[in-house]
Amino acid sequence: MPQMKNLAAILALCAAATVHAADIKVGIALDISGPFSALGAEARDGFELAIEKLGGKLGGQPAEFLRTDFGGSPEQANQLVARYLQRDKIDFFTGPIGSNAALAVGPALFAARVPYLSSNPGPSAYAGDKCNPYFFAQYQNDTYDEAAGKVANEKGYRNVVLIAPNYPAGKDHLNGFKRLYEGAVKDEIYTRLGQIDYAAEIAQIRAAKPDAVFFFLPGAMGINFVKQFVGGGLKDVPLIAPGFSADEDVIQAVGEPMVGVLNTAHWTHDLPGEANAEFVAAFRKKYDGRYPSVYAAMAYDTLMAMDAAVRDAGGKVDDREAVLKALKKPSFKSVRGDFVYGANNYPVQNYYLREVGKDAEGRLTNKLVGITLEKHQDAYVGACRM
């Protein structure tokens, strides 16, 4: 009776599969190779820590966290999301670092009614006319730079050169800076995404002789830019940046030349608050004493938000309306402190000024200086009809 045996095996498999399918499935698109690899690795560490803290569950229910690297490529992200949706039937999605990948995968996720909690990018398109109830942001790209523009005013920089990679977030970041900055923009340089050699651009900056340089170059791009900037003899020109160009990954790789770089962010590891203190301590314990970056913090927060939403929705993740309602009114303690979502699901929150310096042990890191923008909302919310 071999057929019967086979049939039994198939039935057993089916049974196993249905048990499996009852788990809540979270699709995480890891970004650990490609142009954003250093940032993606930080985010991965934040996810891992959160999964550990949650005991592999969401809202007390068994959950499965699918993790696949997509190498920062929007095309690969699209394929991965198609697989997550069709084969794995995910209930939540998060992970991409780049705005280009976020914009690429959004439509398929929204059509499949899968909530996409961004663990990093906040592209302007999803904040304005393309806003969607299934997309939740951590910040809007421009806001970091609006804060930086305000800082540049306060520092009295009368003219600046701006530099960013030529992709959606690069444009958002430079637009954000120009929105609140009152001085003159001497030059606005867009580079290839993932560019490593900045000799041509540094020569342009030298020729422009600005009071300060504002650079949005996350990850390896920023590391190389600052090294070559200093190597090119421009170390007396002040650098100002959104937090992404001056976070732990960049600071540790560049070293001393980073001291004094002003940067803005919606979170910092020395921000007061119980949830943050707990997160930073756990992170430093798990990862050899290194400080978490904003990417790790956002990744951690994203899973905490999912956990709270599943609990608040009574564990019924198939009831998308209930899940969205719960996500919109988060009941968890965020590491960034209190925030509320605006009409476009982008947060209204504080933005802080940080300065790179040394901690008590002599380790280079960001230090909180103060609040730059209080309860700040993005500029695109008016265009959102939701």
Added chain:
Amino acid sequence: MDAIFVFEQLLNGLGYGLMLFLIAAGLTLVFGIMDTMNLAHGSLYMAGAYVAARVHEASGMFVLAVAAAALVTVAVAALLEVLVIRRLYRRDHLVQVLATFGIILIADDVVKAIWGVAPLMASTPAVLAGPVQLAEGLPYPSYRLLLIGAGLLVALGLYLLVNRTRIGMLVRAGASNRQMAEFMGVRVGTVFAFVFALGAALAALAGALMAPISSVQIGMGEAILIPALVVIVIGGIGSIRGAFVAALLVGLVDTAGRAFLPPALRAVLPPAVAADLGPALAGIAMYVLMAAVLTLKPAGLFPARA
């Protein structure tokens, strides 16, 4: 746009061009002499960069790192020659392209298995991290000067080797007419192996020198292979002199495109449009150069075979 700005861009273009030459020299010799299309040449460049970055990180000695990169890469290349390339010499180009493309895929996965997917951050040697004051108002990164110096030195050495030594004569004979060289009793197999190892050493040297100013990552070999192929096509396949001139041309055109086009476009177009158009146009500058050269001289600037 002042003279210093233009001069600095010329230096940048020269540095990039010389590094391209190191890669293209090996590629053009292998293609010209052995009539073998070796797409895996870029993988040797990648191997050199990875080995140099790791040895430099571990030992803190840059010279040792460069030497180790060259040695390890030559060893890898020798293995590759014996196992695969040697079997391809007499096959047609399609087979060679398929086989060496396969090697690229394997090499990328081997690197992934050994060093992981995350790019390595190679640092410049500490003594060369700062600028050198070349002229009033022109501090120039000292590491880039080293690149230019090393590139010129290697180019000179290669020129002497090819034009003034016995082995060089055999290499030239092989490049201009392989069959005739064989009839005259040249041990073509030995010359092939020597040229392949030499090409690998040059690629590794370029990888090791470029590591601190580029990202040491999987796929870096494929990215550099395309401009290197453009260089050997412009220069004329098999010609070292052609590769040298073409590499400098491509280096200068590419840098000039990146440095001068975007500001020029911004002067006449709105910044958002210029931002999209500038890098795109700069990126195609070297292909325009190739098309122009091939229109005028279909065999390249200095064809090795008359």
